[in-house]
Amino acid sequence: MNVANLLTRAGRSSAERPAIAVGADQYATYGTLANRVASLAHALGRRVGLAPGARVALLMKNCPAYVEVLFACWHGGFIAVPVNAKLAPPEFDFILGHAGARVCFVTTDLAEVVAKLKPGLDNLAAIVCVDDAEYATLFSGDTMPAASREPGDTAWLFYTSGTTGRPKGAMLSHRNLLAMTLSYFADVDQIAADDCILHPAPMSHGSGMYILPHVAAAAKQVIPASGGFDPGEIFDLISVHRGAAFFAAPTMVHRLVDFGGAGAADTGNLKTIVYGGGPMYVEDCKRAMALFGNKLAQIYGQGESPMTITALSKARHAETDHPRYDARLASVGVPHSVVEVAVADAEDNPLPPGETGEILVRGDAVMAGYWRNPKATNETLRGGWLHTGDMGVFDGDGFLTLKDRSKDLIISGGSNIYPREVEEVLLRHSAVAEVSVVGLRDREWGEIVVAFVVGKEGEKIETGDLDALCTRELARFKRPKQYRFIDALPKNNYGKVLKTELRLHFAKPEDERS
Ligand code: AMP
Numbered sequence: 001m002n003v004a005n006l007l008t009r010a011g012r013s014s015a016e017r018p019a020i021a022v023g024a025d026q027y028a029t030y031g032t033l034a035n036r037v038a039s040l041a042h043a044l045g046r047r048v049g050l051a052p053g054a055r056v057a058l059l060m061k062n063c064p065a066y067v068e069v070l071f072a073c074w075h076g077g078f079i080a081v082p083v084n085a086k087l088a089p090p091e092f093d094f095i096l097g098h099a100g101a102r103v104c105f106v107t108t109d110l111a112e113v114v115a116k117l118k119p120g121l122d123n124l125a126a127i128v129c130v131d132d133a134e135y136a137t138l139f140s141g142d143t144m145p146a147a148s149r150e151p152g153d154t155a156w157l158f159y160t161s162g163t164t165g166r167p168k169g170a171m172l173s174h175r176n177l178l179a180m181t182l183s184y185f186a187d188v189d190q191i192a193a194d195d196c197i198l199h200p201a202p203m204s205h206g207s208g209m210y211i212l213p214h215v216a217a218a219a220k221q222v223i224p225a226s227g228g229f230d231p232g233e234i235f236d237l238i239s240v241h242r243g244a245a246f247f248a249a250p251t252m253v254h255r256l257v258d259f260g261g262a263g264a265a266d267t268g269n270l271k272t273i274v275y276g277g278g279p280m281y282v283e284d285c286k287r288a289m290a291l292f293g294n295k296l297a298q299i300y301g302q303g304e305s306p307m308t309i310t311a312l313s314k315a316r317h318a319e320t321d322h323p324r325y326d327a328r329l330a331s332v333g334v335p336h337s338v339v340e341v342a343v344a345d346a347e348d349n350p351l352p353p354g355e356t357g358e359i360l361v362r363g364d365a366v367m368a369g370y371w372r373n374p375k376a377t378n379e380t381l382r383g384g385w386l387h388t389g390d391m392g393v394f395d396g397d398g399f400l401t402l403k404d405r406s407k408d409l410i411i412s413g414g415s416n417i418y419p420r421e422v423e424e425v426l427l428r429h430s431a432v433a434e435v436s437v438v439g440l441r442d443r444e445w446g447e448i449v450v451a452f453v454v455g456k457e458g459e460k461i462e463t464g465d466l467d468a469l470c471t472r473e474l475a476r477f478k479r480p481k482q483y484r485f486i487d488a489l490p491k492n493n494y495g496k497v498l499k500t501e502l503r504l505h506f507a508k509p510e511d512e513r514s
Contacts, residue, residue: 002149003177004041004074006216007034014218017193020064023225024240027064030218036068038143041076045144048126050102052077052147055157057101058204059083059092059110061227065130066203067211069105074155074174077147081157081169082204085110086493091167093117095159096124098372099169105130107227151175157371158303169371170303177212179338179364180308184213186337187311188297189272191217195243198222200229205494206247206277209307219243231259238270245272247299249495250280253288254433267292272314274299276307278496279402279420281427282329285317294318300332300402304386308336308365310400324395330424331399332392339363341400343392348383356393356403356416360385391418408499410439412447417478419449419499425473426451426480429466431459436489436497437480451480452502454489461485 010019011034020027028036044050056073058080060066073080081099083092085107092114096104100123106114108131118124128135149155155174159167185191197214199221201207211221222241224233229252238244248256253275256262270292275285276299289296298312312333319325335341342350343357351357366386369377380387391403403409403418410417419437426435434454439447455461463483470479490501 001151001174001178002074002077002146003155003174003181003212004037004071004146006181006212007037007071007075008146010034010215010218014193017218018220019215019218020067021196021220021222021241022064023223023237027223033068033071035143036139037071037075038145039139039141040068040072041078041147042142042144043138044072044076044078044103047138047141048103050076050078052149053079053153054103055079055081055099055101057081057083057096057099057104059085059096059104059114060107060130060203061085061109062199062203062207062223063107063130063227064221064223065105065107065135066208066223067221069130070203070208070211071215074149075146076144077149077153079154079157081159082208083159084202084204084493086202089113089117093120095167095169096121099157099159102126103128107131149174151178152368154368154371158306158367160303168373168376170306170367171369171371172306172367176306176365176367180209180306181212181216183308183336183338183365184210185216188274188299188307188313189245191219191245192243193218194220195245195271196220196222196241198224198234198237198241198244198246200224200234201247201249201252202228202494205303206249210245210247210274229255231256232261235259235261235265235267239266240269242269243271244269245274247274247276249277250275250284251278251491251495253280254284257284257287257291262291267295270295272297276300276332277494279423281424282326283424283427285329289317298333300400302388302390303367304380304388305339305361305363305366308339308363309341309359309361309388310335312399324397327395327401328399331395331401333400334398335400336365338365342385343394343400344385348385353394353396353398356391356418359388359390359392359400359402361388362386408438410437410447410449412439412442412445412449413477414446415477417449422449422451422470422474422478422480425470426453426466428473429461429469431456431461432466433457434489436499436502438499438502440482440503442481448481449478450482450484452484452486452489454486 015031019033156172157169301307442448
């Protein structure tokens with residue numbers, strides 16, 4: 001079982017179909033792509049000397065070579081290690097060293113920084129820049145058939161984003177990736193061969209996973225010429241590519257909705273926006289649906305069970321008459337077909353609907369463990385279940401709602417307060433752009449609720465109005481006791497809010513706080 005066979009199949013059965021476009025221009029058909037991948041895999045084995053199981057790092061911004069290198073790794077039986085190009089050099093250094101990468105593929109913008117790290121990386125034998133002539137020479141030799149792989153063999157080392165601590169490398173096997181691919185069709189969206197997937201989000205992370213179901217369907221991968229996310233460019237791409245889907249973190253969805261030309265843009269070609277990776281607030285979801293129509297689907301997953309914990313389909317988004325519509329929009333949907341999802345107490349006992357606990361997952365999409373980290377593996381996979389670290393609650397219909405990560409829970413005067421609930425309410429204020437709620441240590445209460453608020457440009461927010469809103473909508477004990485107005489929320493390279501940094505803010509002396 002080798003996930004690369006999806007491309008071999010598409011290369012044969014859909015040889016003439018477009019496989020990759022950059023901006024509006026075609027880069028390769030499926031026939032060409034499959035052939036290039038088979039020769040690159042051959043070159044990596046024969047010329048570079050990689051043995052099956054060798055790790056190959058991809059430290060590139062989004063580009064067509066990303067798809068080639070990723071599939072060449074699998075085709076040759078190697079392990080792909082996609083690394084987020086936005087990380088800092090010490091983080092690159094850690095991941096390349098920890099994975100023991102033998103080869104690192106880079107784009108020009110990252111070539112220098114990796115070259116500087118190389119002397120300290122004993123395993124790293126070669127750096128290949130995909131924009132240089134050397135890359136082209138790797139396609140000049142023979143091709144090879146896809147290497148034979150066991151279902152449990154690792155295909156992708158997915159380094160977690162980690163809002164705290166060192167990243168860990170989730171070992172995703174060929175079976176995991178195939179289960180994830182099939183689950184996309186079963187639970188998220190259908191893909192026709194003349195549809196396409198745009199890649200404005202990093203391929204090292206969220207967007208990269210979407211390559212697979214689209215290769216399985218022989219649909220086109222569209223890489224923005226900028227290699228990243230630019231709202232204007234996305235609207236342009238939608239105007240030229242039919243049946244377009246893409247993955248967007250909630251912050252990207254906001255930026256699209258707020259984009260000046262959004263209202264006038266022709267989004268007829270847009271098929272689906274899959275959002276996830278962080279909380280999407282109900283108000284924001286409704287605003288996006290008002291602009292794009294019923295084209296939103298949600299996925300809840302994590303590197304350890306990629307794209308595959310729960311999904312809220314487009315059909316569910318369209319059920320506006322349902323009596324619990326808002327609650328469902330605030331949920332992350334129902335479990336994917338390829339996994340079992342449970343909510344459990346601190347001793348891993350399953351909890352009934354209505355009770356909040358840690359979300360556990362098991363099934364074919366769940367990683368085998370963390371690379372070279374048996375301690376974290378045993379802890380996270382204890383009892384055969386993936387412990388997500390996310391807190392959640394099932395309703396009676398099987399819809400799961402996230403209640404923040406356990407460490408984000410605020411306990412004030414003995415009562416549990418889920419920051420998300422308070423954030424949802426504050427976002428209803430028309431001048432609030434973003435908000436994040438954390439607990440601050442307090443002698444009397446244990447913790448008190450503090451809201452960090454980012455206002456919309458040029459708009460004024462009165463604390464009294466926010467307080468009145470919370471008084472109306474929330475139990476008294478959940479109301480923020482303090483509001484802090486800041487210019488921007490601290491976020492990591494994946495757009496996740498760093499609550500730890502917000503909390504650190506309080507540790508600083510008053511005059512150093514920004
Ligand atoms: P990562 O492994 O970097 O993809 O991060 C996964 C984490 O992002 C999950 O454990 C959740 O805390 C969060 N997350 C992912 N999808 C969603 C979603 N749809 N809604 C809210 N949080 C999400």
